[in-house]
Amino acid sequence: MEINIAACQIEVKPGHPDQNFEKIRSRVSEAKKNGDDIVIFPEMAVPGYIIGDEWENSAFINDCMSYNKRIAELSEGLVIVWGSVDADKQKVGEDGRIRKFNTAFTAQNGKIISRVCKTLHPDYREFDDDRHFYSSRKLAQDRGMSVRDYIQPLTVDINGEERKIGVSLCEDMWSDDYSIHPIEILLDNGAEFIINISCSPWTWRKNDKRHRVVRQRLQAQKAPFVYVNNTGVQNNGKNIFLFDGGTTIYNRDGSLRDMCREYRDDVIRTTLFSSRTDVIKRPVLSHERDQEELLSGLIYGLRKFFELIRASKAVIGMSGGVDSSLSSYLVSKALGAENVYGVNMPSEFNSDITKSLARRMAETLRLNYAIVPIQDVYEYSVEQLEQTEFTRLDASGVKKMLELSSVDKENIQSRDRGSRILAGIASALDAVFINNGNKSEVATGYTTLYGDVNGAVAPIADLYKTQVYDLCTYINSVEKKQIFPDELFDIPASAELSAEQDIEKGEGDPFAYEYHDKLLRAFIEWRLDPEDILKGYTDGSLSDTLGMDRNFLSEYFASDSLFVEDLERIWRLYKINYFKRIQAPPIIAVSKRAFGFDLRESQLGVYYTQNYKEMKRKLLGGD
Template structure:
């Protein structure tokens, strides 16, 4: 029997020496537990999302040296790990030194090379260049190497052979994307399985968490195991990493799939643990066991946010936060989350009413603070707003022109923005600095999509933890926090029931049922179709679905909403164009300047959603459809 250890641990991006210390500790533990093989995740020494740090030779040398130390520790155990591999004699396409995202195997203090291999390591073959990934910017792939060597890519994908306890094992080792080959012209896993009589497939990964991704992975890897009658070991890292604008959690969820496709071993998400299982060389099977894999979406979202926020705060050494509490659902959920993560003693809630804020929302803000048992302050802003408006309107402009008048007149819309900026740029930022804290951005994804926020105002903060959640998910999270985390109603029911409103004018009076212009029951799903559909929807698609009477089915909202909200085609088209113009116009500028976003969805804003400021565009077919509908 061969005993295999899957090592799921927190990889610190850009800190190879720190990661090495952890890995050596796990190797020592695995040896004490009589493991024959220990498997670490992809890029477990350098980390994965480190930007152009990959262009630093000093950093690359550090990674090499750490890898050599880990190889030296491979006595009485086989170590499989991910690291950057450098061929200093060759160049990447950018003229810098050749770099490979590589898998190394070590035994008896030496590197074990794949069979008949060009290099003493396995190279990642399929380089993802979608969503958050940018692998081809830094790494050379097996396919690129094959072109250089004038050979077929399949000729460079080889298994490893190693002898353990007098048993000769043949292991097919792949890196992350190499197991997700449906949309690629080749399948590294199928190449390895063909005519090689493998004993196991090993997939080392650096796979960020995305809602629903694990369920798809279970289907894909179960099929691989069953199809090839070979157990599959999937080892993923935990921790958080970022590419500047978007923060990703790595959930681990390392899994062993038995030859029948069932789950034989599962390491719970976000836990740092070494998991052991026996590989029977004679039957190439592992003993299936029951797993308690969670399938509840909102539970998974909570875990990702809670873990991600906690780790992010640790990385930036922030222990206290200031939250603007409005009496609305977004700030209430943010307050409940942060109090749970860092403790209510480290949270200051601040209500900042103007003349437009109702007694209802002010009372709810106070009730939230009392329920959470955290610090609370009320800082009215009307006096400062009046002063600012008066200053603007009564300060003469020198050298004025036809385009810039001598006196500035403040419109009601500008006055709304002044309120939002005063709250964030003056009060929240000032308070945070005064107590050594940061202040949060509480925006949700619907608001972020169409820029329903004020630049340098409520779109400011150190982190937008909720900006990858649609409004309906915010409500689900509120219920989950009450029922499953706090086990009491810390978020008052009235907060959940009240109409969403910025309360920046008399037109947004919540006591009169007035609120945001976004009709979340419909617009959540419309906006989601702009962003999260793999084939992203455009106004042309939306208008065609409207014409066909299938729009509610296509975008996933409830039946009957279109007729309820839009009595005529003209109403529907005006609404569609209003939000599309914002989404592809000013909202992009706001998103570029927004705080980093904690990603949970299949398409988060930031580096995940690549955007250019080109302005809104309507296809010729859209214009024709519009004309047809309006002519009726």
């Protein structure tokens, strides 16, 4: 017989079960009016999912459990499936605290009738399920049962008929790398259809990958599949994750039946086991679609993050370069131009070109704008520091004057902008200020701590410099007017902190971004080592591996030894400059690996493997 399903995509506010409960209550009451048989909510829809060690707060857990009970009480006349935390107060978890579960609850006739706990616990990137929750895998082991016997579909009476539902949570469907396949087990054990409730962040082309995974799960045994995910943002301090939703109902063969609109509360309804077979098209993958998703994700993420921290106004340094131009565009889209305060902070080293580009960008976006020069305090600081004399307070009385190098002076300017001006203005306006760094800079530490590393949020710090240009090009192509002027693409990327970085003479950053961005991606996202890179260089496969023009390397590097020197320079910069990332602001995560708690680092210094050293010796000779 037919079953009427309502798949509810809701924004979950992590750490605020009261608000989440209210949203669930109102959706349940709509579902009742609509005559739905089963109404489904995402994983951890009550507490939120990425809440750090708040899971250790027992009062909070109890509070969530009391909301679970209140949700169950709403289930007169229909079945509710939702994700929340569950606890077994008689048992301890492996951290010695109350044993907790990441659970899919099912309620009917006012009572909780089933608690399915997650089997596969992701423990990579930002995921930490084993830190907080006990899996059904461990429960099976404790009872001396096989997982296959332990995982069973849930039997529910729907309209007088016994139905078997395969309830699963998020990772349970992404089982390719596991020795256990919960979806297949549920189907083998008699599930008529699958519900998967998730709290799954957006990543590049993940929706498309999910469609493929669902088809694969249903390969041996066909069955309808209902995937329910939340929207909103959740953060672990160092990263802000975007939840686009992507709630989807799949037909028996894994084809798409219906899908929620992204980044908003939405409900899709369907009648399972009816004779109708609706099929919607899978979105076609393209560079444009990727850019569109990226852009809407970044703007949504910024808006939601400001909501979260209860800020409405943003201050942003505008240098006239491409990074601050893109950032200010994103922020003005997220908050409205009236809430954005652009500041240009020239010193003697800033060119007329960039100063005028900054102003033009602020005009294009109709921002609030001010020019606050740093030259006076810069000069005063150089003088004050150069006149500072330390005296050893012992019998020797040794004296030491400070000497400032060119780099020391560059950093003084950056810190003056970040810590004196921007932080001062933000504080006076009761606003926060934006970090404009891109991923290439963050990776190589081509930034100044307490200078341009500062800010409350870093919207583009998960985009390499070349991706920044790409996104600007895309925005120009979809906006009615040209947002980013041609000059912005023509001037060299430069910090403009010294006479050596004079863009009017074509001098810019010490990077060939078209190569270095790809090298950095190989290090950061593909987790490759200099050994892998040097091997590729030696055997001629590197250009293909990185996706480079085959002539680039031989043209750019005049000799093997220059290639190796550059490789070691970049590896060293990436490794050593982690100390700056430790003190960097939250980054909106959009790549396969964002700096922060997604990619976990340690201050280790620089290391080269024995193989690397051997290959280098062979290539360059000597020892």
